[in-house]
Amino acid sequence: MTTALPRTDVAPVASAKRRRRAPGWLAVVPLLVFTAIAFGLPALAILDGAFTVKDQTTGAASYTAENLSTSLQGPYLTALVGSVKLSAISAALGALLGLPLAQAVVSSRSRALREAVLTASGVLANFGGVPLAFAFVATLGNAGVLTVHLGLADKGWDLYSFWGLVLVYLYFLIPLMVLTITPALDGLRVQWREAALNNGATGVQYWRHVALPVLAPSLLGGLVLLFGSAFAAYATAAAMVGSAVPLVTLQIADALSGNVLVGQENVALALSLDMVLVAGLVMAVYLPLQRRSARWLDA
Numbered sequence: 001m002t003t004a005l006p007r008t009d010v011a012p013v014a015s016a017k018r019r020r021r022a023p024g025w026l027a028v029v030p031l032l033v034f035t036a037i038a039f040g041l042p043a044l045a046i047l048d049g050a051f052t053v054k055d056q057t058t059g060a061a062s063y064t065a066e067n068l069s070t071s072l073q074g075p076y077l078t079a080l081v082g083s084v085k086l087s088a089i090s091a092a093l094g095a096l097l098g099l100p101l102a103q104a105v106v107s108s109r110s111r112a113l114r115e116a117v118l119t120a121s122g123v124l125a126n127f128g129g130v131p132l133a134f135a136f137v138a139t140l141g142n143a144g145v146l147t148v149h150l151g152l153a154d155k156g157w158d159l160y161s162f163w164g165l166v167l168v169y170l171y172f173l174i175p176l177m178v179l180t181i182t183p184a185l186d187g188l189r190v191q192w193r194e195a196a197l198n199n200g201a202t203g204v205q206y207w208r209h210v211a212l213p214v215l216a217p218s219l220l221g222g223l224v225l226l227f228g229s230a231f232a233a234y235a236t237a238a239a240m241v242g243s244a245v246p247l248v249t250l251q252i253a254d255a256l257s258g259n260v261l262v263g264q265e266n267v268a269l270a271l272s273l274d275m276v277l278v279a280g281l282v283m284a285v286y287l288p289l290q291r292r293s294a295r296w297l298d299a
Contacts, residue, residue, distance in 0.1 A: 046276070049269035067270035076267070079246040080274055083231055086162065086247065090169040091226035095219060097170070098177025105178065106185040118182065121175035128172050133239035136168050160241050168236060173226045180225055184218035217286075224286045228279055248275060 051063050070076065105117045139146050140159045147153055158164060188211055196206040212219075234249040243250065248271055255268035 043276075046269050046272050049266045050273045052266055054266070067266045068273070070267050071270040071274055075246065076248075076251055076271060079248045079251040080271070080278075082162075082246040083248040083275075084278065086165060086169070086245070087227045087230035090166050090173055090230045091223050093166065094170055094173030094177050094226045095181075095223050098174045098222070099181055099219070101174065102178045102181045102185055106182060118179065121178045124175040125172050125179060128233065129235035130239045132168065132171060133236045136164075136171075137240065140164070140167075160244055162245055165237060165241055165245055168240065169230050169233065173230060176229060177222050177226060180222040181215070181218060184215055188214065221286050224282050227282060231275065231279065 050067050051065065052061050053064050053066050054061050072080070101117075105114050108114055136144075136159060138144055140152070140157070141147060142153065142159070144159070147157065147159075159167075192210050192214075193206055196210055197203075201209070232249065234253065237245065237247055238250060238253065243254075252268045252271050255264040255271065
């Protein structure tokens with residue numbers, strides 16, 4: 001009979017495994033530090049400033065909700081509503097126009113066409129600011145090339161208006177939607193369409209009862225992304241319309257620079273907090289649906 005000897009190498013093996021895992025945790029530390037500095041400190045500064053009111057006479061600071069109350073009244077509320085309206089309409093139109101374009105690219109048999117469209121979408125989705133405003137002013141402005149040749153001014157066209165700004169935003173929102181929804185369209189199974197057609201469904205019924213319900217969370221996610229991009233845009237609107245169209249980003253810039261009233265810097269921070277809250281509400285709707293769609297598209 002032989003007697004089993006106790007293992008004496010278990011503890012060293014366990015400690016060796018712990019030592020091997022340690023570098024993995026340490027590798028995350030720089031990212032956490034960067035996140036805390038780049039996002040945490042500005043967020044704390046916005047919160048502190050949004051609730052701080054300074055007495056113009058004594059300079060004493062006190063914590064109150066006066067700035068938030070001011071940011072939801074008068075021209076500030078008008079600008080906030082205008083930004084939400086502009087962003088919602090631009091995002092909805094961008095999603096409606098980007099989805100069929102992305103579907104045409106996905107269903108195309110030409111790999112060169114697919115790569116060309118996706119590459120162009122990546123470039124156009126990041127083309128904004130003053131260059132984009134100048135391009136549209138030179139093309140569709142009051143003295144723009146197309147405005148003069150097509151006589152658009154006589155037909156009531158005005159680029160420096162709400163709908164003119166919507167048109168400019170679509171220039172980068174549609175390509176962004178193509179980039180966002182293409183992976184979800186790739187996730188649709190060919191077998192689902194074949195099964196629907198074999199059971200007598202038409203193409204419209206397939207999209208209505210199968211494809212769109214599966215794509216709905218991804219579509220909503222793209223809509224959220226487009227809304228956020230339009231909601232945060234500043235340079236394009238500032239270069240094109242100035243104060244002609246009330247937007248919250250323009251109000252924040254005016255409050256920080258004192259173009260309207262002096263000493264309204266903390267009201268600008270309150271407006272920034274309002275923007276964060278609006279974005280948070282939109283994301284709260286998106287995240288639960290995104291987890292639901294992942295079960296189908298990743299299956």
